[in-house]
Amino acid sequence: MAKKPDLLPGTLDMLILKTLTRAPLHGYGIALSIKRFSDDVLTVEEGSLYPALQRMLLQGWVKGEWKVTETGRRARFYTLTAAGRKQLGVELSQFDQMIAAIGRVLRDAEEAG
Amino acid sequence: MAKKPDLLPGTLDMLILKTLTRAPLHGYGIALSIKRFSDDVLTVEEGSLYPALQRMLLQGWVKGEWKVTETGRRARFYTLTAAGRKQLGVELSQFDQMIAAIGRVLRDAEEAG
């Protein structure tokens, strides 16, 4: 019985980048935001999230800054960079293209044989 | 510069299963069919395709039979089993759910914070 995945592989960076367009957030907040916006369908595990954020820091898509939350905790807040915004655009358009292509395969068409 | 992927990870089995609902096909034919139906957006590499078919044979989602093509070549033709048909249903509904959830994250909503 194939286990239900927490998210669609290959979409995590896009989801994080998109989330950061709304407002700078710390890691935990990003995970919560994605969970809530998706009505609990998408879950980002810590073991996926933090490595992803590290990768994105290295690529310069986000920058991180230690701050204190409203509730008095220290946390690293991530902000989208210009490069990150550009990358989001690339990923969005590739994603749309892929989804459209998958739709054509899944749909019953008569042509293209 | 992130390289453009050949397909969305996690969708290959679904695409293969769907392709086999149209007609039994050999591996090479499956790859061609997906490429054509997707208007060349999705490419299934041999190194992805054959291992995937092996996995699916083991799980009993497809069965394979050596035959000869119209052009006189030997090739292994794959047919969908009942279990494969069921699996396709599962994957399709999970996929739809995921895509809808991703859509909610990507869309600019005001709620759910």
Next chain:
DNA sequence: TTTCTATCCATAGCTAATCTATATATGCAT
């Protein structure tokens, strides 16, 4: 006061999926 839950970060190690590269073989056209 102790315990639990929620908030927050991070990494090591595993697994699974996909891609790159390579090997083999044949029918057909040039």
Next chain:
DNA sequence: ATGCATATATAGATTAGCTATGGATAGAAA
């Protein structure tokens, strides 16, 4: 004879994501 399209297959690398674990703190509950 050379090359191209057809056809199968595996080894090896890479990468993403998950499991499991570790740590720390605030606040509520017991």
